[in-house]
Amino acid sequence: MEDNHLSKPVHVAILGATGAVGSEFLTLLAERHFPLASLKLLASERSAGQQISFQGETLTVEAVQESSFEGVDVVLASAGGSTSKRWAKVAVEAGAVVIDNSSAFRMDPQVPLVVPEINPQAAAQHQGIIANPNCTTILLGVAIYPLHQVQPIQRVVVATYQSASGAGARAMEEVKTQAGAILRGEAPQPEILPYPLAFNLFPHNSPLKENGYCEEELKMLHETRKIFGEPELRVSATCVRVPVLRAHSEAVNLEFSQPFSVEKARDVIAQAPGVRLVEDWQQNYFPMPMDATGEDDVLVGRIRQDLSHACGLELWLCGDQIRKGAALNAVQIAELLLEKDWLKPGQHLATC
Amino acid sequence: MEDNHLSKPVHVAILGATGAVGSEFLTLLAERHFPLASLKLLASERSAGQQISFQGETLTVEAVQESSFEGVDVVLASAGGSTSKRWAKVAVEAGAVVIDNSSAFRMDPQVPLVVPEINPQAAAQHQGIIANPNCTTILLGVAIYPLHQVQPIQRVVVATYQSASGAGARAMEEVKTQAGAILRGEAPQPEILPYPLAFNLFPHNSPLKENGYCEEELKMLHETRKIFGEPELRVSATCVRVPVLRAHSEAVNLEFSQPFSVEKARDVIAQAPGVRLVEDWQQNYFPMPMDATGEDDVLVGRIRQDLSHACGLELWLCGDQIRKGAALNAVQIAELLLEKDWLKPGQHLATC
Structure with a gap:
């Protein structure tokens, strides 16, 4: 078990919680002892109401809406490009960092595209959205x-x-x-x-x-x-x-x-x-x-x-x-932000 | 249906008749109206006695032995390298041309390695054995x-x-x-x-x-x-x-x-x-x-x-x-030999 040396627990939302990558997010957050203050499961209207057990608790999937991101620090998103385009900016305006697994923002020059083993320092420059690369x-x-x-x-x-x-x-x-x-x-x-x-x-x-x-x-x-x-x-x-x-x-x-x-x-x-x-x-x-x-x-x-x-x-x-090619890489980016205290958008001085 | 324009029917033996490529040889000889004077099915002792139907007739698989190649013009061999090494020379001494699907002779400088669409002229120089290349x-x-x-x-x-x-x-x-x-x-x-x-x-x-x-x-x-x-x-x-x-x-x-x-x-x-x-x-x-x-x-x-x-x-x-990567290529080599009158070993003057 990896020890993350993470300090303050954060409020996390998973957008696309019922998909293959969404379910892997849950596995990894538990496995890696990610410091959770709270965990919110978001998905489309169609999946709302589904119950998912996580670390002994039963969580209910909520339909994503304008107010979903209030108080959320980190959004792990894997719900497809159009969903990300629709909700990422809402989440950022609510003060969250979105780590997005879709292709929607990857080539946006304002959005860092990060693999923690390769270019962790790029994450320091985020303006609220960090893109997770394609699996291959x-x-x-x-x-x-x-x-x-x-x-x-x-x-x-x-x-x-x-x-x-x-x-x-x-x-x-x-x-x-x-x-x-x-x-x-x-x-x-x-x-x-x-x-x-x-x-x-x-x-x-x-x-x-x-x-x-x-x-x-x-x-x-x-x-x-x-x-x-x-x-x-x-x-x-x-x-x-x-x-x-x-x-x-x-x-x-x-x-x-x-x-x-x-x-x-x-x-x-x-x-x-x-x-x-x-x-x-x-x-x-x-x-x-x-x-x-x-x-x-x-x-x-x-x-x-x-x-x-x-x-x-x-x-x-x-x-x-699904793991390193998607969910794990995104969780590692979140861990990097916590470890380096890069949650807030801005011109951080990269130190790694 | 391809018309082979072949003249005189020839005596053919299939060595390794019960394998995947052997069975494809049978299909192709029928499909392509290969001019057969006779067809002999040869295999190991273990497979001898098996009956295989071919164009309305029932042929019995024979165990390959020294006398198997008497009167045979063309041997289509696909029985593995050691079987080819054991029997190819016996067949050649009996007067047959062996078209061998194993890797036994492919890199032998005395043996042409032929793909009819690429180097048909190489077949003209055979000394009794022509090798069929690897499938890939x-x-x-x-x-x-x-x-x-x-x-x-x-x-x-x-x-x-x-x-x-x-x-x-x-x-x-x-x-x-x-x-x-x-x-x-x-x-x-x-x-x-x-x-x-x-x-x-x-x-x-x-x-x-x-x-x-x-x-x-x-x-x-x-x-x-x-x-x-x-x-x-x-x-x-x-x-x-x-x-x-x-x-x-x-x-x-x-x-x-x-x-x-x-x-x-x-x-x-x-x-x-x-x-x-x-x-x-x-x-x-x-x-x-x-x-x-x-x-x-x-x-x-x-x-x-x-x-x-x-x-x-x-x-x-x-x-x-199994087809172009093995059996078909070998049958095409046999057709080439018949068409060009290259059955006999020797220094033919390649004309294609």
Whole structure:
């Protein structure tokens, strides 16, 4: 159990409390002994009235409204972009800091986009809203930023293996239902996802842009640049949805301007925060989604010298996209604000 | 139905007739009206006596022995490397041409490694054995060689999504059994594959080499070089087993020495043999394993200018690894030998 060394308890609201990430927020607040003065569960009208137990108490989900944020210090939001756009400013005007898991504010130059292991100091400059990056971006960033600090990365080529739960809890259920149908010899029915995913896979179905990339792939480019503070970093991603229930994987090719030894890379990864080196070369055992599920760390392995580029490294990673890829990262941002006393908006002098 | 324009019927033996690829050989010989004078089914002692129906007749599987190849013109072999090593020379001494699907002879400088769409002329030089490349290599090669002919490829970075059936019919059944167990709330049991694959995935479990690559990944490097006749071609692969039943997918990043326009690449792919351009940008519909299953063509889509490299292209492909990735390619080699009258070993003058 991590000891947060946090001082004063704060009033927290979860916006989108009934979703997959919302439920993970609850798990993490309890697990991490987050210093709660109070906890309010907010969701849409549709989910209002649901009862959720938390640390022995039964909490009732409330429909979000104008008065919901009075007295709230921190809002952990994961209710989609339009909900965040609708309510984030209301919460900020009420005096809360909103840590938002949607894509609504990520590329807003006024909004810090934060991964605590990478750019904690960016959080100091918040004006009430701090954005949580996209799941695949967080997992990639946590794994490769330690290498980038040793020697600047020039280019990233990444292919993802994204689990069904990245599209929500209902997509995860859909894959199971489809698998059952196929095992019974019936045709799988897609409902949430556009095509059958059980025993199949397809390129990520986020909207396509003129340049042929989908939004998910461009998030990996633009968000990584913003988090790393490297507006010229070259990133090309291919994002793919696979019939895994939970935890995303990524095959990552890195180019540096000089050779980066595999030994050195292993040492760096082994010592980096939020990352765990998982390599058993004797057993041919490396990170797998089933082992990354429920873990805080991003699992990294198969680090090897790229045979096609003298200054290249290949690596493989798996991470729980609901946990570090979403809820955990947001809770870590909240812990950072408390620890550094950065709750109030303004021009804090970053000290980390 | 393809008209093979083949003249004289030949005597064919299938070695490994009871396996997944063996059964696909039978399907293809019938579908393609391969000119058979006779068909002999060979397998290990264990499978001898099995009866298999073929075009209205019932054929009995025979245990392979020294005399099995007398009078045989063409052996289609897919019974694993050690069986091929044991029997290929026996067959050649009996006067047959062996088209071998195992890895036993692929890198032998005396043995042509052939993909008919890429290097048919190499088959002319055979000394009795012609090797069929690894499945992922064939699918990649067929898709990118047409581009390579327009402008030489400098470097390939590829991540694969390999289905269970690449590890054999029993691995495919294992994934289904594991999925059923998970749906019932039971623990999945790995038997053929080293780790549970249902709703999970893992780096390809072929033996690891000193350089950190597994054998499957190095096949993609060395075999592509040999087939393309480009001993310096730079290729780096990450091979991953995914819980798909059949058909492999690959995310492919290509580097050229000059920019390669996306328009041009689409035109080239659309006109290339053995490849089909599958891109519906309006519907966000691209190649998927479920659509590649049972197809002869490799499906290619999502061709886009690499945002991280001025001379780069990204593309995505799916192909049936039992069909074009194995059995179909071998049958096409046999058709090529008949069409060109290259059955006899020797220094034929290649004319294609």
